[in-house]
Amino acid sequence: FIKMNTKLNNFEEYLKNTIEDKFISLNRYKAGKPIEEIKREIFKNKKVKILKLASNENLTGVDKTILKQLQKELKNIYYYPDDSLYYLLNELEGFYKIKKENIVVGNGAVELIRYIYQILVKKGDKIFIPHPSFAIYYIDANLFEAQLITYNLMPPDFQIKYEDIKNNLDKIDDPIKLLIICSPNNPTGSIIFKNDLEKVLNYALNRNIIVILDEAYFEFVDNENYHNGLELLKEYPNLIVLRTFSKVFALAGLRIGIAFTNQYISKALNNIRLPFNVNTLAQKATILALKNYNTFVDKIKSIINQKYFLYSKLDQLKKEFNIDYIKTYSNFIAIRVKDANKVFNELLLEGIIVRPASDMNLGDYIRVTISPFKSHNELFIKKFKKVLKKI
Amino acid sequence: FIKMNTKLNNFEEYLKNTIEDKFISLNRYKAGKPIEEIKREIFKNKKVKILKLASNENLTGVDKTILKQLQKELKNIYYYPDDSLYYLLNELEGFYKIKKENIVVGNGAVELIRYIYQILVKKGDKIFIPHPSFAIYYIDANLFEAQLITYNLMPPDFQIKYEDIKNNLDKIDDPIKLLIICSPNNPTGSIIFKNDLEKVLNYALNRNIIVILDEAYFEFVDNENYHNGLELLKEYPNLIVLRTFSKVFALAGLRIGIAFTNQYISKALNNIRLPFNVNTLAQKATILALKNYNTFVDKIKSIINQKYFLYSKLDQLKKEFNIDYIKTYSNFIAIRVKDANKVFNELLLEGIIVRPASDMNLGDYIRVTISPFKSHNELFIKKFKKVLKKI
Numbered sequence: 045f046i047k048m049n050t051k052l053n054n055f056e057e058y059l060k061n062t063i064e065d066k067f068i069s070l071n072r073y074k075a076g077k078p079i080e081e082i083k084r085e086i087f088k089n090k091k092v093k094i095l096k097l098a099s100n101e102n103l104t105g106v107d108k109t110i111l112k113q114l115q116k117e118l119k120n121i122y123y124y125p126d127d128s129l130y131y132l133l134n135e136l137e138g139f140y141k142i143k144k145e146n147i148v149v150g151n152g153a154v155e156l157i158r159y160i161y162q163i164l165v166k167k168g169d170k171i172f173i174p175h176p177s178f179a180i181y182y183i184d185a186n187l188f189e190a191q192l193i194t195y196n197l198m199p200p201d202f203q204i205k206y207e208d209i210k211n212n213l214d215k216i217d218d219p220i221k222l223l224i225i226c227s228p229n230n231p232t233g234s235i236i237f238k239n240d241l242e243k244v245l246n247y248a249l250n251r252n253i254i255v256i257l258d259e260a261y262f263e264f265v266d267n268e269n270y271h272n273g274l275e276l277l278k279e280y281p282n283l284i285v286l287r288t289f290s291k292v293f294a295l296a297g298l299r300i301g302i303a304f305t306n307q308y309i310s311k312a313l314n315n316i317r318l319p320f321n322v323n324t325l326a327q328k329a330t331i332l333a334l335k336n337y338n339t340f341v342d343k344i345k346s347i348i349n350q351k352y353f354l355y356s357k358l359d360q361l362k363k364e365f366n367i368d369y370i371k372t373y374s375n376f377i378a379i380r381v382k383d384a385n386k387v388f389n390e391l392l393l394e395g396i397i398v399r400p401a402s403d404m405n406l407g408d409y410i411r412v413t414i415s416p417f418k419s420h421n422e423l424f425i426k427k428f429k430k431v432l433k434k435i
Numbered sequence: 436f437i438k439m440n441t442k443l444n445n446f447e448e449y450l451k452n453t454i455e456d457k458f459i460s461l462n463r464y465k466a467g468k469p470i471e472e473i474k475r476e477i478f479k480n481k482k483v484k485i486l487k488l489a490s491n492e493n494l495t496g497v498d499k500t501i502l503k504q505l506q507k508e509l510k511n512i513y514y515y516p517d518d519s520l521y522y523l524l525n526e527l528e529g530f531y532k533i534k535k536e537n538i539v540v541g542n543g544a545v546e547l548i549r550y551i552y553q554i555l556v557k558k559g560d561k562i563f564i565p566h567p568s569f570a571i572y573y574i575d576a577n578l579f580e581a582q583l584i585t586y587n588l589m590p591p592d593f594q595i596k597y598e599d600i601k602n603n604l605d606k607i608d609d610p611i612k613l614l615i616i617c618s619p620n621n622p623t624g625s626i627i628f629k630n631d632l633e634k635v636l637n638y639a640l641n642r643n644i645i646v647i648l649d650e651a652y653f654e655f656v657d658n659e660n661y662h663n664g665l666e667l668l669k670e671y672p673n674l675i676v677l678r679t680f681s682k683v684f685a686l687a688g689l690r691i692g693i694a695f696t697n698q699y700i701s702k703a704l705n706n707i708r709l710p711f712n713v714n715t716l717a718q719k720a721t722i723l724a725l726k727n728y729n730t731f732v733d734k735i736k737s738i739i740n741q742k743y744f745l746y747s748k749l750d751q752l753k754k755e756f757n758i759d760y761i762k763t764y765s766n767f768i769a770i771r772v773k774d775a776n777k778v779f780n781e782l783l784l785e786g787i788i789v790r791p792a793s794d795m796n797l798g799d800y801i802r803v804t805i806s807p808f809k810s811h812n813e814l815f816i817k818k819f820k821k822v823l824k825k826i
Contacts, residue, residue, distance in 0.1 A: 055672040059699045063700070064554075067703035067706055068706065075710060078521075080517065080521070080522075081521065084521075101513050103513070105510065105513045106509070114512075118502055119502060120688060121497055121505075121686060121716075122492050122494070122497050122686065122687060123470070123490070123492055123688055124681065125688050126472070127466040128469075128472070130472065131471075151709070152710070155712075158709060164454065180710070221453075252446070252453075282446055294512075295513065296512070297511060297512030299712075306446075308447060308451075308459075311459055312458035312459055314463070315459065315463060316461065318542070318543070318546055319464040320687075321690075323716075326714070
């Protein structure tokens with residue numbers, strides 16, 4: 045190995061004065077543990093079947109038609125991606141009925157969140173967010189030195205309500221730069237009703253607050269009072285809707301997130317978008333997913349069915365183990381346990397990866413992905429029960 | 436289509452006051468035109484063979500062994516990428532003999548350049564750059580409102596020399612935040628000699644200037660006075676070396692760039708690195724490229740041989756058409772012509788995509804990728820001659 049930087053000690057002083065402390069002390073997002081990591085670290089590479097229920101992927105995997113076409117596309121990866129996103133934007137425009145001028149595509153939605161903060165948030169700006177919410181909004185607030193203003197969503201349903209948002213915002217005279225609503229919310233799985241959302245958007249518009257409506261889990265909602273953010277765009281120029289292809293569309297590994305918003309904001313976001321940020325296969329896969337949308341309909345149904353299966357199983361465990369869960373509109377479920385970190389670690393030893401929701405500002409809970417397969421969910425329940433008995 | 440934002444007019448005033456003008460007026464990087472775009476726009480989707488010599492890809496394409504293994508890997512893309520980059524960092528550490536603590540991986544080197552600016556560059560900071568250089572350094576300087584200080588590299592060789600850098604920097608009393616050296620330089624193809632580079636690094640270290648040494652075209656250099664930035668890291672804590680897998684490794688479509696630097700800088704860069712920024716296939720492909728490094732050796736030789744073939748052909752055209760070219764150490768060559776934009780456009784009509792180097796701050800030149808295939812280069816010369824005759 046090359047021994048690095050013998051002169052670092054002298055230069056370090058300069059770096060310490062030059063690179064702000066925050067860049068050194070920032071905590072990165074804690075991702076769900078990959079299967080390979082658990083194989084390596086816990087099972088010492090023995091042949092073990094590991095079930096990952098940690099990152100809300102669609103465990104039916106990649107559709108075969110899509111897979112085959114992507115395999116063909118691979119031979120072209122020696123060329124740069126199309127930075128103009130020509131075919132991708134055409135497809136998005138056609139599918140979502142939103143003009144391409146109103147669309148921004150990112151290397152995952154996390155890249156778009158970073159860009160939104162970058163064009164909007166200055167040091168000291170106030171960002172309002174029902175708590176808990178998706179961890180990235182907190183992390184990027186630290187990065188841009190925004191002031192986060194939160195209020196706690198309440199058990200049992202953790203629903204996001206207009207009245208709560210209004211009451212809390214009414215107390216703040218200062219301008220609010222951003223209001224962030226994840227619906228379905230992560231990690232609670234709860235939603236805001238359409239009626240309430242429209243009131244929030246009106247309130248926000250009157251106060252010049254830009255609203256990020258994060259609909260990453262849009263497709264999993266089985267509630268007729270739910271919203272479709274894209275339909276609200278026409279009325280609300282203060283609205284940015286986020287979607288992702290990492291969840292129902294089973295493309296998390298390729299990284300595709302989409303923002304829909306008015307032309308003024310989308311222009312700014314597109315201007316700071318890194319060249320070639322959306323890789324060749326991500327562009328192709330997104331097109332194929334939309335062209336084959338019907339193949340996802342049954343998968344969504346399976347996941348929703350499995351949600352009710354899990355409810356029934358968890359209801360049986362409720363009293364015996366003093367646990368509870370939050371009713372979810374998503375493909376994950378937050379389960380309250382006595383010691384979330386311990387349950388998480390014990391489940392790892394059983395080959396089941398979940399998330400301790402303390403990483404996501406929701407202590408005492410674990411967040412568990414709902415598999416479309418009954419066998420997966422049965423296995424989870426079996427192991428979960430075993431762990432609960434031990435604790 | 437959903438008609439967007441009827442209330443935008445009222446809200447637009449707020450947006451205009453909130454989103455800085457620069458975000459609206461920034462120009463994005465102009466990429467080399469994709470083959471599909473030329474097929475569509477010029478040849479109206481007729482079956483035409485188009486040759487892209489615009490973005491310095493390795494036209495031998497993706498190695499078959501790598502392609503097959505990536506095709507297998509595709510089935511896993513429903514999972515998120517490994518955000519810890521475990522196997523990738525192990526492979527990079529082993530191959531380059533640089534510890535993983537000193538490595539940062541990006542969604543292309545452009546993402547890393549953005550991060551470097553983000554942690555280092557504040558409004559008004561001075562960035563010094565021999566001119567012309569890679570366009571992204573200029574674009575991101577605009578984004579972060581840095582003050583670019585340039586001096587012109589000079590024909591015929593456009594070599595980057597210590598004396599020139601020193602003489603220019605000596606005139607500036609103010610602190611210089613960054614000094615950027617692309618070697619081989621883009622779009623000139625010229626280099627800095629190792630001797631000179633070390634003097635530059637010493638000079639910079641004494642003045643607390645951080646140096647980005649962009650070695651994107653490292654592998655193409657056939658000159659014994661060339662540097663290997665990785666070996667200089669041990670002496671220079673002010674050094675950041677950039678490499679890419681888009682050029683010789685033929686993985687431009689998957690997006691992989693690497694930064695090597697001291698632990699303090701790499702820690703900050705990694706902290707602001709977006710979650711999952713390196714997609715699953717990019718991670719795998721990089722590992723496979725390094726494991727199969729020997730397969731690239733012959734490809735590099737072919738490209739260098741073809742460079743000399745092109746020299747001989749261009750030498751023949753020199754006097755007849757009053758053109759000239761810059762001696763290159765890269766897989767592209769900058770050719771001076773009478774009207775670069777016209778030559779570019781006429782070549783497009785002939786099915787050959789090059790770059791007008793005016794996009795890259797080098798007027799009067801076109802930049803042409805050197806193909807490893809003689810037939811490609813012969814075709815280019817044939818069409819180029821035809822175009823020169825017309826103009």
